[in-house]
Each structure stands twice: as C-alpha cells, then as structure tokens.
Amino acid sequence: xxxxxxxxxxxxxxxxxxxxxxxxxxxxxxxxxxxxxxxxxxxxxxxxxxxxxxxxxxxxxxxxxxxxxxxxxxxxxxxxxxxxxxxxxxxxxxxxxxxxxxxxxxxxxxxxxxxxxxxxxxxxxxxxxxxxxx
Numbered sequence: 001x002x003x004x005x006x007x008x009x010x011x012x013x014x015x016x017x018x019x020x021x022x023x024x025x026x027x028x029x030x031x032x033x034x035x036x037x038x039x040x041x042x043x044x045x046x047x048x049x050x051x052x053x054x055x056x057x058x059x060x061x062x063x064x065x066x067x068x069x070x071x072x073x074x075x076x077x078x079x080x081x082x083x084x085x086x087x088x089x090x091x092x093x094x095x096x097x098x099x100x101x102x103x104x105x106x107x108x109x110x111x112x113x114x115x116x117x118x119x120x121x122x123x124x125x126x127x128x129x130x131x132x133x134x
Contacts (some may be wrong), residue, residue, distance in 0.1 A: 011035040013078065015045050015055040017064045025062070026044075032124055033133035049081050053055045057125050058131040059088065063095040068114055075112070088129040089110055093123070 002065045012034045016022045022038060037056055039045040059078055061071045075090035089111045094101070103118035105126050114128055 004117060009033055009035045010057040010133060011037060011055065012058045012060050012127070013037045013039070013045075013049075015039050015041070015059075015061045015078075017036055018062065020078070021062065026121060027121050028124075032127065034127070034131075045074070045078055046081065049078060051063075054090065056082075056129065057088065059090045060093070060127075061095045065095075067115075068092055072108060072112055072114075089113065091126060091130070093117060110133065 008106070010033075014025065014036055016025055016038065017040055022040075024070055024087060026036050026038050037048065039048050059075045061075050061124045063071055066074075071092045072090065073094065079088050079090065080115055087110075090113070092108075092114045094114055097116045101116040103116065103126070105113055105122070107117045111130075113126065113130070115123065119121055
C-alpha cells in the first residue's frame with residue numbers, strides 16, 4: 001500500500017458551484033499534485049458518487065449561498081454515501097467573513113474543518129497537512 005501511495009496522487013472530491021471559480025480551483029489543485037473530481041452542486045455530487053464508485057482522499061466544499069453547517073452536512077452525506085470512513089477529511093472554504101477570522105483554519109469536528117482563506121497558499125497548506133502529496 002505504501003508503494004501505491006507514492007505513485008498515485010491523492011484525489012480531492014470538490015463541490016464548487018461558481019462557474020468562474022471552478023476552473024481556477026481545479027487548475028490550482030492539479031498543479032499542486034492532486035487528482036480532482038469536480039461537482040457543481042449537492043445533487044451532482046450525490047449522483048456522481050452513486051454512479052461511479054471513485055475513491056477520494058478529501059472532500060472540499062466551497063460555501064456559496066449555504067450555511068457552513070449545511071455544507072458540513074453535505075460533506076458528511078458524501079462521505080457516508082461512499083465506502084469512506086469517518087477519517088476522510090472534509091474542508092469547507094468559508095465565503096463571507098471578517099478580518100478576525102481571515103487566515104484561520106478551525107476544526108469543527110473530527111476531521112472536519114472550516115478554512116477562512118487569506119490567500120491560496122493557506123488552502124495549499126491545509127490540503128498538504130490533511131492530504132499530503134508525496
């Protein structure tokens with residue numbers, strides 16, 4: 001299994017509904033060494049995991065028009081709808097927040113995080129910490 005990990009890139013399951021953000025996010029994740037499964041919304045995500053039994057190592061959700069708790073529940077549903085265990089990390093990228101939260105990563109539960117991005121490097125760092133690329 002260790003040999004397999006060294007030759008296979010980790011895969012991130014992404015839910016991103018913003019048409020402008022989606023291609024940039026996918027490009028960045030791939031440049032950082034990740035394979036990417038991109039979905040548009042909750043319905044697309046659920047259909048995708050039911051249709052194709054793909055393995056992924058992390059769930060990344062961008063908060064667009066939903067509460068953080070709603071998105072975390074969607075991430076948990078995605079995780080439970082697959083053969084993943086509860087150790088598969090879920091990250092919600094917060095949408096609107098004040099300067100007091102900017103730059104923070106807050107753990108919400110076991111392997112569940114909200115990131116209040118200051119810049120792209122912060123996202124890269126938390127991904128590398130939770131789902132390292134070798």
